[in-house]
Amino acid sequence: DTEVTQTPKHLVMGMTNKKSLKCEQHMGHRAMYWYKQKAKKPPELMFVYSYEKLSINESVPSRFSPECPNSSLLNLHLHALQPEDSALYLCASSAGTSVYEQYFGPGTRLTVT
Amino acid sequence: EDQVTQSPEALRLQEGESSSLNCSYTVSGLRGLFWYRQDPGKGPEFLFTLYSAGEEKEKERLKATLTKKESFLHITAPKPEDSATYLCAVPGPNNAGNMLTFGGGTRLMVKP
Numbered sequence: 616d617t618e619v620t621q622t623p624k625h626l627v628m629g630m631t632n633k634k635s636l637k638c639e640q641h642m643g644h645r646a647m648y649w650y651k652q653k654a655k656k657p658p659e660l661m662f663v664y665s666y667e668k669l670s671i672n673e674s675v676p677s678r679f680s681p682e683c684p685n686s687s688l689l690n691l692h693l694h695a696l697q698p699e700d701s702a703l704y705l706c707a708s709s710a711g712t713s714v715y716e717q718y719f720g721p722g723t724r725l726t727v728t
Numbered sequence: 729e730d731q732v733t734q735s736p737e738a739l740r741l742q743e744g745e746s747s748s749l750n751c752s753y754t755v756s757g758l759r760g761l762f763w764y765r766q767d768p769g770k771g772p773e774f775l776f777t778l779y780s781a782g783e784e785k786e787k788e789r790l791k792a793t794l795t796k797k798e799s800f801l802h803i804t805a806p807k808p809e810d811s812a813t814y815l816c817a818v819p820g821p822n823n824a825g826n827m828l829t830f831g832g833g834t835r836l837m838v839k840p
Contacts, residue, residue, distance in 0.1 A: 619771075621771075646826055655833075655835075656832075657815055657817075657830035657831065657832060657833055658772065658828075658830060660827055660828070663826050663827065665826060670826065671826065671827065703769065705771050705772075707771075709826070712826035713826075714759045714760040714819050716762055716774050716777050717762075717774070717828065718774055719764075719771035719772045719773070719774075720771050721770050721771050722769070722770060722771045724769065
């Protein structure tokens with residue numbers, strides 16, 4: 616089973632709201648990722664968690680706050696977002712942090728009004 | 729600087745018309761190259777990993793090949809359901825295994 620699940624599928628939030636995106640995998644993978652994807656562009660890496668510790672933060676604004684409660688779960692907490700943050704947010708996982716293929720979830724379509 | 733370039737940006741084919749998508753890269757000591765398929769509004773679906781020049785992998789109508797400078801995704805007798813964006817990616821930047829440098833993608837449309 617190579618499934619990564621994400622909730623919610625769609626999210627509309629105002630600029631003053633606080634919301635969270637959730638991601639789950641049960642493949643025993645030890646690395647998990649958050650990506651942001653704008654229309655007709657490839658995914659852009661935001662964060663990497665390796666063995667439940669944040670290992671890479673690609674200079675993402677502090678209004679995005681990642682959390683890895685355990686090896687299967689990854690959250691992305693959102694606060695005071697801007698309209699330009701509207702995008703498809705993708706979670707991915709891989710077996711480790713060497714050269715392994717990443718498996719992506721279906722994404723959360725976020726609209727900031 | 730690591731670069732991954734895909735061509736063409738968009739490709740329209742008639743059903744059954746075979747073609748190839750290109751992914752060229754400038755990475756020294758390539759440690760792997762990945763192909764993904766992405767349908768609109770969905771996450772990328774993993775297709776293949778290629779590790780060394782000369783390697784080939786196949787899945788249904790798709791065959792991926794790798795040389796020292798580029799990879800090709802050959803689509804044989806495509807069907808409308810093959811319509812999607814195809815992305816290639818390499819580890820990096822700097823061959824970092826836990827990061828991916830993506831190409832810009834090729835949007836494939838197969839008409840019946």
